[in-house]
Amino acid sequence: MVVDPWGKIVAEAKDDQSLLSLEIDLNLVSSVRRKMEVFNHRRPDVYLAHSPKDALAVRMTHFTVPDSAEDEEIVSFGHVKLKRRFIFLESLHSRAFVNRKCVLPGHVLVISKRVAFRLHDLSSEEVADMFQLVQVVQKLVEDLHNTRSSSVTVQDGPDSGQTVQHVHVHVIPRKPADFKENDSIYEKLATHDKGEVKWRLEEEMSTESSMLRNFYKTNHI
Numbered sequence: 760m761v762v763d764p765w766g767k768i769v770a771e772a773k774d775d776q777s778l779l780s781l782e783i784d785l786n787l788v789s790s791v792r793r794k795m796e797v798f799n800h801r802r803p804d805v806y807l808a809h810s811p812k813d814a815l816a817v818r819m820t821h822f823t824v825p826d827s828a829e830d831e832e833i834v835s836f837g838h839v840k841l842k843r844r845f846i847f848l849e850s851l852h853s854r855a856f857v858n859r860k861c862v863l864p865g866h867v868l869v870i871s872k873r874v875a876f877r878l879h880d881l882s883s884e885e886v887a888d889m890f891q892l893v894q895v896v897q898k899l900v901e902d903l904h905n906t907r908s909s910s911v912t913v914q915d916g917p918d919s920g921q922t923v924q925h926v927h928v929h930v931i932p933r934k935p936a937d938f939k940e941n942d943s944i945y946e947k948l949a950t951h952d953k954g955e956v957k958w959r960l961e962e963e964m965s966t967e968s969s970m971l972r973n974f975y976k977t978n979h980i
């Protein structure tokens with residue numbers, strides 16, 4: 760018997776000895792695994808670790824490059840509908856994607872998969888997972904853009920300049936003298952997506968996302 764990821768029987772042998780032959784859609788398997796919400800619904804605050812040592816241990820996150828077969832699928836970034844083709848790297852609880860309005864070249868975002876407004880709305884496991892992804896993404900964009908520094912920042916709450924009600928981390932590769940006054944980047948960050956904004960073309964964003972996916976695969980960051 761062969762059963763698909765949703766439990767549907769796709770092939771079944773007879774009672775006597777027989778041989779089944781069929782094609783398995785690995786894209787379907789990958790898609791179903793991503794849509795399983797069991798990990799997003801875990802409550803680490805309720806189900807505590809068995810020992811203090813376990814409680815301090817942080818599971819190493821496995822990072823994956825999204826399957827291009829699902830590039831037109833839509834995921835949520837607060838009120839924004841985000842196409843999967845703009846996502847270049849994912850972990851269990853988080854995803855990284857290219858920005859539609861960059862402060863500097865290479866400016867990308869990392870978000871939690873679960874829509875949560877503030878940083879303190881995330882579980883400890885989600886926070887650990889998201890910032891492990893931030894570390895990898897930071898190295899990725901620095902290597903790609905040949906820089907040695909980054910601005911990594913969270914605008915947490917409306918008074919900090921947060922415009923999308925979904926916690927997100929800005930990762931911005933920096934170069935010498937990219938701003939006359941170094942901290943002017945925060946003024947730019949506070950206004951870059953407000954007023955009459957000229958958003959990037961989807962084709963440009965898709966090209967950048969593909970470049971980041973391929974660079975990650977090639978360099979095994």
